[in-house]
Amino acid sequence: MRGRSPFSPDMEHFHHRLMAKGLSHGKAVLAMWVMAFSCSLVAIAAAFGKGDQLFAVFVFFGLGGFILLRYLGYFRFEFFGEGLTTLIKDRKSVKSAEQSIKEAEELVTNALDFETLEKCLSKAAEGIRFQQATLSLFEDEGRLGTDLKENDPSVGKIISWRDGVQSGYFSRDKEFVAEFPISGRNYSYGTVKYIFLDGRKSLSVQDEVLLERIHDSISNLARKFRKENFTI
Structure with missing residues (x-):
């Protein structure tokens, strides 16, 4: 394993x-x-x-x-030493990303308020390597969550994270935006948008699966807060 x-x-x-x-x-x-x-x-x-x-x-x-x-990439014809080094780096990268996501999930699980989610996004960025993230939480009359069929939900709270290391001008050509819904079985709780500035054009399957774990944990937290009549 x-x-x-x-x-x-x-x-x-x-x-x-x-x-x-x-x-x-x-x-x-x-x-x-x-x-x-x-x-x-x-x-x-x-x-x-x-x-x-x-x-x-x-x-x-x-x-x-x-x-x-x-x-499928299971065999490589590169020089043995170089191929082995690349394989070890890939394994370390995957393991590091999974560890960061695991720690982010734990932060969400133990969260007592929404402010903790900023730390969650910061920890997730260590594994997924995005530069900005914005979590928009929906509300209906002050209560977290809206009906799944709502076409124009009201945003009650916005939680943002930005990489402090990144500064200065960045070309729009290098910007890639990915947005995902945060929803449960009965309610839509919000959306989360990630901005990547590393020149990528899409998300890998691995990154999508890891981000989905974060989204599921946020959805579970939102469902818990809604049951507790947590207002935003």
Whole structure:
């Protein structure tokens, strides 16, 4: 498990690797079913095949499997020392990001007010590397949350975080904005917007999954505050 929580997603799983290649969730699952069906056919061939036929089946299966794994990034043809160094750096980066998100989740879980959420965003930025974040909380007559069908919800509170290290002028060409809803089963609690200034054009599957963990914890906190008639 490499120190990873058993309940956190494994970013090296086929499913996440396929989605990182641009497949939707449904197509990634379908591709995994096709792979499973192919493996079952090879197993049947191994049971009934003989001699040269069996050898040919294993050669083609092994070659196809190698090409697929190479395409998904499990194998690298770089110089061994360089490839190993890159792999270690990638593992450390993923582990560091997951640890930051875990600490951010704990801050939200133990929060007694909304001001703690600024610390949560700051901690999450250590793992996801965004430069600005704005959390807008919706309210209805002073009470946290609005109906899910509300088209123009009223914003009752805004919590912002900004990287103090970043200063000066930044080209709009390097700016990437990602916005997500914060909602529960019955109510919409707000939205959170992230601004990245590192030149990226999209979020990786890993970053989306980690951010989703933060959003779920904020949604749970909002649901708790709403039950306690917490006003904003």
